[in-house]
Amino acid sequence: MSEVLVxxxxxxxxxxxxxxxxxxxxRRLGEPSAVFIGPADKADEVTEKVKKYGAAKVYVVDxxxxxxxxxxxxxxxxxxxxxxxxxNDGLAAILIPSSAEGKEIGARLAIKxxxxxxTDAVDVQEGGxxxxxxxxxxxxxxGKVTKGTPIITVKPNSAAPEExxxxxxxENVSPTxxxxxxKAQVVASQPRKATGRPELTEAAIVVSGGRGTGGNFxxxxxxxxxxxxxxxxxxxxxxxxxMPHSFQVGQTGKTVSPQLYVAxxxxxxxxxxxxxxxxxxIVAVNKDEEAPIFELVDFGVxxxxxxxxxxxxxxxxxxxx
Amino acid sequence: MNIVVCVKYVPDATAxxxxxxxxxxxxxxxxxxxxxxxxxxxxxxxxxxEKAGDDAEVTALCIGPEKAVxxxxxxxxxxxxxxxxxxxxxxxxxxxxxxxxxxxxxxxxIGAPDxxxxxxxxxxxxxxxxxxxxxxxxxxPQVTLASVVETQGDQVRIKRxxxxxxxxxxATMPLVLSVTDQSGEARYPSFKGIMAAKKKPLExxxxxxxxxxxxQVGLDAAWTTVEETTAxxxxxxxxxxxxxxxxxxxxxxxxxxxKKFI
Ligand SMILES: Cc1cc2nc3c(=O)[nH]c(=O)nc-3n(C[C@H](O)[C@H](O)[C@H](O)COP(=O)(O)OP(=O)(O)OC[C@H]3O[C@@H](n4cnc5c(N)ncnc54)[C@H](O)[C@@H]3O)c2cc1C
Ligand SMILES: Nc1ncnc2c1ncn2[C@@H]1O[C@H](COP(=O)(O)O)[C@@H](O)[C@H]1O
Numbered sequence: 001m002s003e004v005l006v007x008x009x010x011x012x013x014x015x016x017x018x019x020x021x022x023x024x025x026x027r028r029l030g031e032p033s034a035v036f037i038g039p040a041d042k043a044d045e046v047t048e049k050v051k052k053y054g055a056a057k058v059y060v061v062d063x064x065x066x067x068x069x070x071x072x073x074x075x076x077x078x079x080x081x082x083x084x085x086x087x088n089d090g091l092a093a094i095l096i097p098s099s100a101e102g103k104e105i106g107a108r109l110a111i112k113x114x115x116x117x118x119t120d121a122v123d124v125q126e127g128g129x130x131x132x133x134x135x136x137x138x139x140x141x142x143g144k145v146t147k148g149t150p151i152i153t154v155k156p157n158s159a160a161p162e163e164x165x166x167x168x169x170x171e172n173v174s175p176t177x178x179x180x181x182x183k184a185q186v187v188a189s190q191p192r193k194a195t196g197r198p199e200l201t202e203a204a205i206v207v208s209g210g211r212g213t214g215g216n217f218x219x220x221x222x223x224x225x226x227x228x229x230x231x232x233x234x235x236x237x238x239x240x241x242x243m244p245h246s247f248q249v250g251q252t253g254k255t256v257s258p259q260l261y262v263a264x265x266x267x268x269x270x271x272x273x274x275x276x277x278x279x280x281x282i283v284a285v286n287k288d289e290e291a292p293i294f295e296l297v298d299f300g301v302x303x304x305x306x307x308x309x310x311x312x313x314x315x316x317x318x319x320x321x
Numbered sequence: 322m323n324i325v326v327c328v329k330y331v332p333d334a335t336a337x338x339x340x341x342x343x344x345x346x347x348x349x350x351x352x353x354x355x356x357x358x359x360x361x362x363x364x365x366x367x368x369x370x371e372k373a374g375d376d377a378e379v380t381a382l383c384i385g386p387e388k389a390v391x392x393x394x395x396x397x398x399x400x401x402x403x404x405x406x407x408x409x410x411x412x413x414x415x416x417x418x419x420x421x422x423x424x425x426x427x428x429x430x431i432g433a434p435d436x437x438x439x440x441x442x443x444x445x446x447x448x449x450x451x452x453x454x455x456x457x458x459x460x461x462p463q464v465t466l467a468s469v470v471e472t473q474g475d476q477v478r479i480k481r482x483x484x485x486x487x488x489x490x491x492a493t494m495p496l497v498l499s500v501t502d503q504s505g506e507a508r509y510p511s512f513k514g515i516m517a518a519k520k521k522p523l524e525x526x527x528x529x530x531x532x533x534x535x536x537q538v539g540l541d542a543a544w545t546t547v548e549e550t551t552a553x554x555x556x557x558x559x560x561x562x563x564x565x566x567x568x569x570x571x572x573x574x575x576x577x578x579x580k581k582f583i
Contacts, residue, residue, distance in 0.1 A: 011485045070481075070490050071453065071463060099484040100449065100466055107450035110418055111457040116544030117417060119448045129548070135338045135445075140551045147544035183462035184496070187478065188489040205582065227582060235502075245468070245482050245503060251334075251447065252358070252502045260582050270334050274447075281580060282559075283573070289561070296556055299576040303564025311570035316583055319574070 002030040002090035003057070005082060007105070008050065009097040011191070013042025015049045017202050020161035022095045022154055023053035025124050027164065030092035033057040035081055037074055040064070043170065051168030053161060058170050065177065071101060072181035075108035080175045082113060082149060091149050093128055098153035106153045115148025122158050122257070122278070136251070136270050137277030156201040157257050192246055198230045200247065205260045206276070208232035208249055212265015212286065212305055215242045219309035220264055226316040232256065232276075234266045250275035264305045268293025285309065322377040322494075325428050326366040326438040327455075328359040328396050330389030331445040338445070344547040345414045345540060346445055348386055355392040359440035360399070360507035365470055365500045366438045367400045367508070372472065378402045380431055384412060384423050390523070397518035398510035404523040405431060411528055414540025417446070421454035423538060426531040428459065435475065439499040441466055452499040462492040468503035 004026040009016040019034070026032035034055040036046050040062035047058045059081050066073035078094065085091040094109065096102040098120050110117035123131040128150045132141045145151070200206065207229045209220035217231070224231045233243040235250055249256055251274040261279035266272060268284070268291060276282070277296065284293045289302040301308055332338045332351040339347045355363075363381065370377040380403045381396030383389050393404035407427050415423070428437060437459065442449035449466075456463030467479035467490075475494040480487065482503070510518070528535055536542060562572045577583050 070465075070488075072456070075457075101484055103448065103450050104453035104463070104465060107417070107448075107453035108457040110450075110544075111421070111454055114544075117450065118545055119450060134447075136334065138338070138553050139340065140553065141344075141547050142549045143545055143547040145545050180460055180462075184464050184490055184492045186488050187491045189483075189486045190488075191486045227577075251444065252441065260577075260580070277553075281582075283576070285569070285573070289563070294559075294561055297559040297561070298556075299559050299573070300561040301564050301569040301573050302561060303569040307567070308564055308569045308573065311567050312573045315570060315574045316577070319578070319583055 002092035003033045003085040004030040005094045007096045018156045020053045021159045035059045037061040054164040054166040070184040071104045073177045077175040079112045093150040096153045098155045116145035136274035200230045203230035205229035207262045210234035210266030211236040222313040322373040323434040324436045325434040329356045329443045330385040330392035331356045340550040355395040362440040364507040409528040411535035416543040419538040425458040435494040437497045441501045456497040462496040465499040
C-alpha cells in the first residue's frame with residue numbers, strides 16, 4: 001500500500017492531539033508513516049504514541065541542527081523523505097497540521113515536489129477529496145489535488161481520533177539541509193505560557209470575551225472554568241491589550257470549531273465570524289439586541305455580561321455540586 | 322533600497338462573496354478592494370523606505386483582473402512610488418502555485434529587490450502560503466508573519482507569534498518578508514497622496530511581458546480542482562431571551578443543561 005506521510009504536531013516531543021486526527025485520516029488514504037522532526041531522545045516516546053493510531057513507520061529526523069531555523073529546513077527534510085517513499089511503495093499524500101508553520105512547510109514542499117496544495121482542510125475522505133470552509137464559513141468547498149503528491153494541511157478537530165495498532169518501525173533520517181535553508185535564523189524563542197485550560201483550537205467548549213468586557217475578563221474566565229472551556233477573545237479585546245494575541249479568534253487569529261462557542265460582549269463582525277462560525281452550538285450574551293452575533297446563535301441572552309455570567313457560573317457550579 | 326510589495330485585489334469581505342459557475346471566486350460581480358491585510362504590508366514597506374532615505378523605492382505589484390489595478394492605485398495613493406499590474410485572461414482561476422509563479426517572474430523583471438513584502442494572507446483565499454512559495458521560487462530567506470519589523474542596514478529582525486512560541490527571527494537582505502495585522506495601523510491616503518498618485522508610473526504587463534507561458538497558469542493548469550461549492554444553509558433562528566433580574570442567567574443555564582454541556 002502507498003505511504004501517507006503525516007507530520008507530527010508536537011512541542012518538544014509532547015505529541016499534540018491533531019497528530020492523532022491526521023493519522024486517523026491518513027488510514028483512509030493509504031498506510032500512515034509518521035514523520036517526527038524533533039529531539040532524537042524523545043523519538044521512542046513519540047513512536048509509542050503514534051503507533052497506537054496506526055503509524056506503520058516512523059521517520060525520525062533529529063532537529064538538533066535545524067531547529068534554530070525557520071520552516072525551510074523542515075520542508076527540505078520532508079522533500080527527502082517523500083522522495084524515499086515515492087521510490088518504495090509510492091506516496092498517496094502528505095498530511096500536515098494546518099498551523100501557520102505547517103502551511104508554510106506545505107507551500108515550499110508544493111513547489112519542490114511540483115505537487116498541488118490544499119490548505120485548511122476540515123475533512124479528507126478516500127481518494128483525497130478534501131473539504132474546506134471558506135468565506136468566513138459561508139461556503140463549503142470540496143476539491144482535490146490533480147498533480148503530483150497531494151499535500152493537504154488539515155485543521156484541528158477534523159476527525160475523531162481512532163486507535164489502531166501500527167507496526168511503528170523506526171527509520172532514522174539525516175537529511176542534507178542546504179545553506180540557503182539556513183538563512184532565516186531563530187534568534188530567540190519564548191514558549192507560550194500554559195494557561196491550565198484546554199488548547200483553544202482543540203477545546204470542546206470555548207468562552208470568548210470582546211470589547212463588552214470593558215477589560216474585565218473575570219466573568220469570562222469564571223464561566224470557562226465552570227464548563228471546562230478554553231478562553232478566547234475578539235480582536236478588539238486583543239488590540240486593547242486585555243488579552244494576548246494567542247487568544248484571538250477570527251480571520252487573523254485562531255479558527256475554532258468547538259461543540260459550544262459562547263460569545264460575550266462580542267458584536268459578531270465578519271472577521272470574528274470567520275473564526276467561529278462553524279461551531280456546532282453558538283450562544284451569545286450581548287446587551288444590544290441588534291448585535292449581528294444574534295443572527296448566528298442557537299441561544300442568546302440580551303443582557304449585561306457582568307451580571308449574567310457570574311450568576312450563570314454560580315448556578316453551574318452549584319449544579320455540579 | 323528596492324522594495325516590492327505584493328498587493329492583492331479581493332472581493333469585499335463585508336459584501337456577499339460568492340463563486341462563479343466554474344467554482345472560481347467571483348471577482349467581478351462583487352465589489353473589490355486592496356486586501357485589508359495587504360495595507361499592513363504597504364505600510365511596513367513605506368516605513369522601510371522612509372528609514373532608508375531618498376534613494377529607496379517601493380513598487381506595488383498586483384496580479385489580477387482588469388479591476389485589480391485599483392489595488393495598485395490605492396498603494397500608490399498611500400505612498401508607493403511605482404505600480405505594476407500583471408493582467409492576462411489566461412491567469413483567471415490560477416491556484417497558489419501559478420500565482421506565485423507569476424509573482425516571482427514579475428519580481429524578477431522589476432529587478433532584484435532587497436525586500437519582497439507581503440501581507441500575512443489574502444482575505445479571500447486566506448492561505449497564507451504565497452510568501453513561502455515566493456521565498457522558495459526566488460531562493461530567498463523567508464521571514465514571515467512579523468508582528469514587529471526592525472532593520473539595521475541590510476539586517477532584518479522580526480517578532481513572530483508562532484503557534485507555540487513567540488520567536489525573534491533574523492536574516493540578511495534580500496529576503497521575503499510578510500507582516501501581520503499586529504504590525505501597526507496602515508496610513509490613509511492623504512489628499513496630496515491621492516493627487517500625486519495620478520502622476521506615478523503604473524505599468525501593465527501581460528504574461529508574455531514576464532516570460533510566462535499561458536499553459537502554466539489559469540484554471541486548466543491548476544494543480545488542484547474545486548469539485549463543488551456549497552453555500553452554508555442559513556442557521557435556523559435561535560431562541561433569544563431578555564435578561565430581567567437574573568432570568569437570563571437561569572435561562573442560559575437551562576439551555577446549556579438541555580444540550581448536556583453541564
Ligand atoms: C483585516 C481584518 C482582520 C480582522 N481580524 C479579526 C479577528 O481575527 N478577530 C476578531 O474578533 N476581529 C477581527 N477584526 C476586527 C473586527 O472587524 C471587529 O472590529 C471586532 O471583531 C470587534 O470586536 P468586538 O465584537 O469585541 O467589539 P465591538 O464590535 O465593539 O462589540 C462589542 C459588543 O459588546 C457589547 N457590549 C458592550 N458592553 C456590554 C456588556 N456590559 N454586556 C454585554 N455586551 C456588551 C456591545 O453591544 C457590542 O455588540 C478584523 C478586522 C479587519 C479589518
Ligand atoms: N494575486 C496577487 N497579487 C499580488 N499579491 C498577492 C496575490 N496573491 C497573494 N499575494 C500576496 O501574498 C500574500 C498571501 O496570500 P495568500 O497566500 O493567497 O493568502 C498576500 O497578502 C499578498 O501580499
